[in-house]
Amino acid sequence: MTPDGPPLRTTEMEPEELLKRDVAASPAPPATGSTAASPDADSAVGKAQDLDATPGLSVRLEQLRAFYGDAEAVKGVDLEFRANEVTAIIGPSGCGKSTMVRCINRMHEEIPGARAEGSVLLDELDVYASSVDVVAVRRAIGMVFQKPNPFPTMSIFDNVASGLRLSSRRRGEHSKAAMRAKVESALRGAGLWEEVSERLTEPGAGLSGGQQQRLCIARSLAVDPEVILMDEPCSALDPTATLKIEELIEELKTRVTIVIVTHNMQQAARVADRTAFMLDGQMVEVGPTQEIFTKPSDPRTEEYVTGKFG
C-alpha cells in the first residue's frame, strides 16, 4: 500500500491515448473539465491496493444498434454506465445483452457479417470514430468471458503478462522487473496472488475453474483498463467460486467501471449498483438495483424479476 495513494491520470489524457498516433486528421481532444470519472475518485484512491489504479470511466450508449447480417439483435439502446459503478444487465436468453456488451469494446465486429450502428462514448470519446484504434479501445475496455479461457500454452505468469506483451508496440517495452510488478499487482487485484505466488511457472490451465476465471480477470486487469465487461462470468462456476468473484467485483469497482451480464437475478441484486433490464433488443428499464427489483416502473420488468417469464 502506498500511503498517499498512486497518482491519478488526468481524464483529458485518456482519449488522446486512444487515438492512433499516425492519424493526421485526428479530432481535437474532447472538452477539458470532464468530470465523468471523479465522483468516486477519492474512495478509489483510498481503497486501491498497491496498484497504480486509475479511476474508471463512464460509458454511454447512444442509439446503439447491432446486426448479424440482416438480423437486428440490439435495436437502438440508450444507456449510461456510470464510472466506478457496477451495472448489471439482465434479461431473458437471446435478448441481446451479450451482443450489446460486445459492442462496447468493439468485439461484435469480429464476427463475420456483424456490424454496429450508433455510438459508444467512453467518457467523451466515440470508440466507433474512424480515427480510433480498436486495439487501444480494447486495452481501455477489458473483457471477461463466460467460460474461463486461460491461454493453454502459457504459464500462470505468462497468462497475466500476455495482455501487456500482445499489445505492446515494440519488444522490451516493459522491463522484466516492471512486468513482474504488473503481474503481481494484477494477481493481487484478482485475489489470486496468495494461491498462485509459489507456482507462477505452472500452466494456467491446471488451476480450478474459479481460479482460472480469476486468472482471466487478472489478465484483463494487467493492462490497466478503465472499464471491464463481464459476460456471465460465473455461469460456469460453482457457488463458492461465484462468491469469490462477486466479492472481487465489489473490490474492483474502485478502480474500474464494471458492466456485468448475468442470467442470475440474485447475482445482479448482490453485486450491482444499477441494473438494466433488456427485452428483445430493447432497453426496457434501468435504475438503481434496489428499485428494479422492488418497485420497477415497467410491468414487463416486474414480470421478469418476479419470475413470470424468462
Place this chain on the structure above:
Amino acid sequence: MSVPGASAPQLARFAVSPARRRTDRIARGAILTATVVALIPLVLIVYYLLRKGLGSWSGSFFSTNPTGNTFFKSSSIGGIKSAILGTVEIVALASAISIPTGIGVAVWLVEYGRDGRLASTVRFFVDVLTGVPSIVFGLFIYIVLIVGTGSTYAGYKGALALSLLMLPVVIRSAEVILLLIPGALRESALALGAPRWRVIFSIVLPTALPGMLTGVLLAIARAAGETAPLLFTAGATLKTNFNLGQFTNSLPVQIYSDVTSPTTAVVNRAWGAALTLVTMILLLNLVARLVSRRSRLA
C-alpha cells in the same frame, strides 16, 4: 440393484436375448478380422525389410558412395551415402518451402478467408492438388524448369516438385487443426487489445503446433519416399553432392535403379536403402514428438 425374490417374468424382461448375443459375436468377429487383415501386409513389410535389409547394413554401407560398378564382386558396389545425404538435402529444402507456405495458406483460410468465395476456391484447388499423382508434379517441374529453360536435372528442381506434393497435405492438415482451436481463445486475446497478427502468432499457432506437427510429419514422410517426382527432376548420380544446383542422388531413386539390377548384391542394397529410409522417417517422428511434448509442458 437386485431385488430379492424378484419374479421370473421380471428378470426375463432384462435378459439378453440369444439373437442379440449372436449379432454381437458376429460383429466383433468381423471387426477383428478386418484388423488382422489390415495388419498382415504391415507386419510383412516390416518383416521383409528387416530380414533382407539388415544384411546389407554395415559401416561402409552408410559411409561410401555407390560405385556404379555392379558386375563384379559385391564388395565393390559401394554404399548409399550419396542417396541418404541427397534425400536429406532435397526433403529439407522441400520442407523449408512447403511447410511455411502451407501453414500460411491454412492460417489465411481459417483466420481471414473463412467461408468467402476466394477461400472456397482455394480449398477446392487444394483438394484437387491432393489427388494429383506424384509423377504429375515431377512432369510439371520437368516441363517448366528443365525443358522450359533448356537446362538439366538439379536437386533444387526435385525439391520444388516434392514441395508441390507436400503443400496440399500441409495445408489441409494445418487447416483442420486451426479449426479446432476454440474461437473463445482468439476472442479473449483480441479483447486484451492484441492485434490480429499477434493473436495468430502468439496464441493460435503455439496452441496448434503439436497438432500441426502430425500433418507436417506425414507430408515429410510422403515426400521422402517419392521416386516419381525426382526421377526426371533431381536425376540420379553416384557422388555425394552438397550443391542442389547439380544432379542429386536420393534414396527412392537409388532403390528404384538398384532393384532392377540383375546383380543380387545390388538388389540387396535396395533393401538396405529401403530399411534406411523407413528408419530415418521413424527417427524423425520420434524426435519431433519428443520435442513437441517437451515444449507443451514448458
